[in-house]
Amino acid sequence: MDLAHPEWNAKNLFIRDDKKRHYYLISVKGDKRVDLKTFRKRYGLRALSFASENDLLTIMGLTPGSVTPLGLLNDADCKVHFYLDAEFVGNLIGVHPNDNTATVWLNADTLVNLIKAHGNDVDIVELNG
Numbered sequence: 001m002d003l004a005h006p007e008w009n010a011k012n013l014f015i016r017d018d019k020k021r022h023y024y025l026i027s028v029k030g031d032k033r034v035d036l037k038t039f040r041k042r043y044g045l046r047a048l049s050f051a052s053e054n055d056l057l058t059i060m061g062l063t064p065g066s067v068t069p070l071g072l073l074n075d076a077d078c079k080v081h082f083y084l085d086a087e088f089v090g091n092l093i094g095v096h097p098n099d100n101t102a103t104v105w106l107n108a109d110t111l112v113n114l115i116k117a118h119g120n121d122v123d124i125v126e127l128n129g
Helices: 036-042 053-060 069-074 108-118
Strands: 010-017 023-029 048-050 080-085 092-095 104-107 122-125
Touching: 010 053, 010 092, 023 053, 023 069, 036 048, 053 069, 069 080, 069 092, 069 108, 080 108, 092 108, 104 108, 108 122
Parallel strands: 023 080, 080 122
Antiparallel strands: 010 023, 010 048, 092 104
């Protein structure tokens, strides 16, 4: 099935630091790659790696392949810091509705406001790739 707006499809990475104390969700345009070493250095973070399936389920109530910024609404303790690719600002973003069988399109600014209102930290960042 073709996506309605493939140029605004998001790729989402759920990562953690090496001490398993801090969790991050990075949403980037689907055609970009994120170098975790470069990202970590740029934002002053500890060494990063992908979080486990168990962490994903426990913190955001999601399964692998279904990672989405909307899952942050399940993060009761607001422990996940959200980083959004600046290219989305003022544009659409395509994300899963907590299930990878569909994609929903919404204004990225609305998504950011929703996540901030929930209580998660949000940073808009320049991600090259």
